[in-house]
Amino acid sequence: RVRVTPTNPRPKDEIQFSVTALDDDGIDFVYVNYTMKLGGNETTGVFPLLAHPQVGGLYNNSFGRLEHGTAVNFEVVANDTTGRRFIAGSYYFLVRIDTFPPIAELHAIYPTGSVRAGDVVAIDIETYEFPEQSHTNSCEIRWRLFDNAFTAENMTPIGVEGDRIIWRIEMGQFNGGDEISFFCLVTDEAGNVGESRLYLLKILVPEFNITPITAYQILAAVGLIAAPGVGYLYTTRKKSSYREAQREGKKNAQRRTRQRKTSRRRKQE
Secondary structure (H helix, E strand, O other): OEEEEOOOOOOOOOEEEEEEOOOOOOEEEEEEEEEEEEOOEEEEEEEEEEEOOOOOOEEEEEEEOOOOOOEEEEEEEEEEOOOOEEEEEEEEEEOOOOOOOOEEEEEEEEOOOOOEOOOOEEEEEEEEOOOOOOOEEEEEEEEEEOOOOOEEEEOEEEEEEOOEEEEEEEEEOOOOOOEEEEEEEEEEOOOOEEEOOOEEEEOEOOOOOOOOOOHHHHHHOOOOOOOOOOHHHHHHHHHHHHHHHHHHHHHHHHHHHHHHHHHHHHHHO
C-alpha cells in the first residue's frame, strides 16, 4: 500500500511518503523513483524510505516542501533479501495553493419531519473540501425572521461523518406561522470562504389533541363552537341529540294523548 499525505499538498505542507511492504524472504530496502516538473524544468531522483522502528513492514520518510505548481510522478520500488525487485504502480500529485472554497450543505433540521410552535429548533450543517486540501475551521449561520436583518451566529462542530464535519446550532422556539431564512458561511484554514444556498423553514401551528365531547356538554353548549377542529364532531353530535329529543318528544306527546282519551272514557262511564 502506498500513501502520500496530504493527498493534495500545498506549498506549505510537509509531504510524507508511507509504504507497506511485506515479503516472506524479508525486505532489503524500499525507495521512490520520482520525476518533478516545475515550469520548463524537470528533475529526476531516488528517494529512500526508512523502516519504521516499531511497526513491521511500514516504510516512510518526509519529502519536504515543494513550490506551487510542482508536478510529481513517482513509483515505489521494493527489493527483498534474495534480490528480487517489486514495483508498486505509478503515482502522481500536484502541489498547488489552496484556492478552492469549502462546501456547506444542510444536514438536518430538528425536530425531523415538521417543526411546530413550541419545538426547540436545531439546525445541522455539513461541510467538506473538494479537492481535499485544507480543513474547515469555522462555520457561521446567518438567519432572519421574515424580512428582518440577518443575524450571524457561530455553529459548534459535533462530529465527523466520512470526510464531512457536522456543525450544530440550537435556535430556540418560534411562533406558528414564523418563516426563518438562513444560509451559512464556512471558512477553511487557507482562508477560503464558501457559502451555502439559502434555506427557508416555516414553523407550523401546534397539533390539537381533541377530547371526545359528551352529550351533556353538547346540550349545554348549543350554538357554540368549542374549539378549532371539532366542528364536524360537534355538528354530528348536536344533530344526533336533536333527533333523539324529537323522538322522545313524539313519544311523550303520544303518551299524553292516550292518557287524555282514557280519562274522557272514564268520565263518560
